[in-house]
Amino acid sequence: MRKTTRTWLFLAAALAVLGCCLAGWLTWRQSLAQSLDETARRGDNVLQLATTALSGELDRFERLPPLIAEQGIVTRMAADPRNPDLVAQTNDYLRRIQRLLGATDIYLMDTQGLTIAASNHDTDTSFIGGNFAFRPYFYDALTGGAGQFYALGTTSGKRGYYFGAPVMVAGQTAGVLAIKIDLDAIESTWAGGDYAVLVTDPEGVSFLSSRPDWRFAAMHPLGAGAQAKIESTRRYAGTQIGLLQITDEGQHRGSPVLRIAEGQGAREYLQRDMPMDRAGWVVHVLIDTAAARASALTLAFVAMLASGVLAMVGAVVWQRRAAMDERLQVQAEARADLERRVEERTHELRQAQADLVQAGKMAALGQMSAALSHEFNQPLAAARTYADNAGVLMDRGRMVEARGNIDRILSLIDRLTSISRHLRSFARAPGQKLRPVSLAEVVEAAVEIAALRIRAAEATLRIDLAPDLPQVIAGPVRLQQVLVNILTNAADAVEGLADRRIDLSATRSGDDVLIRISDTGPGVPESLAARIFDPFFSTKGVGKGLGLGLSISYNIIKDFGGDLSVASDLGACFTLRLKAAPTARQEAAE
Incomplete structure (x- = not known):
């Protein structure tokens, strides 16, 4: 048994080491590729800036030689090159233009390439008398x-x-007019950073470079034709052309990767190129890859370390698995027992809440019992009177009038039936299922019940329901209970006051419906507003309520997914926010 365990442990350790190495290698490859991609993008930015700067400098002077060549002093000098007065005037003119334009030199040659006037005529390096017929810019212009x-x-x-x-x-x-410009200022802006910028001529020789030791050096050995062309044009005036010591060449997504010997070692560069066709040049940017490789190596070590940590964690987990399984089993049994108890308590609480809601409705009906008695006795007394009168009228043969009394009796009976129906609906225990409910119907039923208390308080109720109200998500009986509760509270608040108004309005607000019930009573003090929905909290006197109505109403609206709040201005204003039921068109779209 121990030998088998040791074998498995050895295999697991070997697999862990192999996994760490594999994770490190894969991470190194992926991160190196990403780092080199970022290096290439950075090189392209530098390349674009360098090429734009060179092109801009050439564009600045390209159109000037033809303009200067057309000037009268220049054409007269070309026509009469041996006139000493013209020579002096032309030399002065060319010097003024040279200083104005910021060019290095401006000079005029005859058809044989001999310089007859120059802006540097009075300097040690004067071009006067020099022959430049071998230069391509001379014979191309000629x-x-x-x-x-x-x-x-x-x-x-x-x-x-x-x-x-x-x-x-x-x-x-x-003759030929020539302008010479200096590009050293642009070259100086390339210095610094972990990159090098160099520009090569059509033969592949670097003549501009942010690295001084790379100037006048070819990236690859020159052929006999290239060397002959350099010598014939004296492009580099006899300067020895060197060769960059490229020891290795590779590729990354089509870009050359070069190792160039420097001093005692070699450095690796990622090369990006951009041609300047009109000048026959190629602009190169070589970016040191040391940072990219260091970043990739760091990530590889991190990956290996993370893999090693995961392997150690796996070993610990594997060793403690049996104990953990046992502990989880005990915890699962305890959790199941706890969930069972919570479910039992939740069921009891829900039953208690339902009983409390029903008790609240019974308490409300009890408080309205006197008004209900008056509401039933008055129609009954009237019906008795109409019945007695109908008998007398029938005895006298006045059947039409008797029929009118009977119709009045039937109307009173319908009135009593309506009140009884609403009271039965209000008194029964509601179901818990929510559904779309017509707010107008619920308001009508609630007003029918609360009207008894409102009339007893001699209050005026105004109802304003928006014509385009959608249905709301609620339980109709419980919503009716909330409205009855708030309306009767409003009647209690305005009773005995000079101004006894109650307003009930409903409007749509986005995906909700807002129901506002306001009165002209004393309102809710700000210090009590936070406690108004607490159970058994009441602002009424002793014997005028249990303090459960608003608490029950608040919980009912929360069960609907809505909200109940109170504010005070001239009186109290209760706002019920309920979710609007989706229309048939919205349900079809969903």
């Missing part, structure tokens, strides 16, 4: 095109981008 070229200056030794435009005299090309 043939009538727009010359553009990036190169290292052969005279100044400084990097720059050149624009060339033909100078036309009498319909013939008499």
Whole structure:
């Protein structure tokens, strides 16, 4: 038995270790892919900004050479290059334009490429006398095109981008005007961060870079054709072209992943590219992947640690399973016994509440007994009188008048039947099931019963029910009891006062129906409003109530899913909020 247990423990431990390693490896792969995706998105943002800055700088100067080439002083100089006065004027003009535009240099060449005027004519690196016929921007402009070229200056030794435009005299090309701009300012904005920005020419040589040691270096070995083109255009003025030490190349979702040797080690970069077709350049952003790999490795360790913790928890749970099962069984038995007792007590409480509601209705009927006696005795006495008179009229042969008395007697009997029907409905124990109820019918029945007490108090009842009221979700008998209770309380409140008005209104409010019963009585003091719905709390005198009516009414409305509240202004105002029953159209839609 012990050997079997040890075997199972060994297998469980081996599986736990294997699971931890697998969880770590899967987490590392997934998190590394996500981190590299985020790195690529960040690289695209940097790439877009760098490309936009370069394009904007080129756009700023691209249209200027043709405009300057059309100026009178320039065309006259091209037509008469040996005129010393024109040379001096043109040199001054080009210097003013150069300073105004912020260009590096502006100069004019004749058709042989010889510089005859320049903005830097009085500097140590003056272009005057220099021949640049070998530059593409010169011979492209000389043939009538727009010359553009990036190169290292052969005279100044400084990097720059050149624009060339033909100078036309009498319909013939008499020279070429060139503008040189410096892109160093843009390059300086790329410094910093965990990324490097570099721009390569059509031959793949980096000439702009946020890393100084990567300038004038090719990403891949140059072919014989590329080297010959660089030498023929003197793009880099004899500067030795280096080679980035790329030790390994990979891919991530189509993006190159490079390892570049630096000093004593190598760093890995994710590369994102964007071409600038008009200049023949490619802008590259290389983002260090060290942060992405560190994040992935951290998450992998966390996953392994979490898996190990889960394995330990599983072992503890497995060891204590028997004891836990026994404890759960005991708890289940205790819970079942408790639920049984709670169910019994709940049934008893519900029965007590139902009995209390019925007792409240009986108490209300008892309080109205005097008014009921008057309500029944008066019609009975009138019916007796009409019956005696009918007998006399029949003896005298006055049958039509006798018939009228009999009709009055029948009307009184209908009146007594109606009162009796409503009282029987009010007195019987209600069912608990809720259903859609017509509020107008319930109000009519409640007013029929409460009218006895209202007339006894000599109060005036005004009823205002909105014409478009929907049915409400309630129990009709219990809702009738609530209305009778509040109406009789209102009658008690206004009895003996000069102004004895009671208002009952009902309106729709969204998905609810609001019933308001207000009176002109003394109202409910603010200090007592919070206790008005407590059982056995009453503001009436001794012998005038048990203090259960409002408490029962409050619980009945809560059972309906509604709310009962009270406020005081000129008198008391009770507001019943009940849920509106869905219409047939709403039920069909659902």
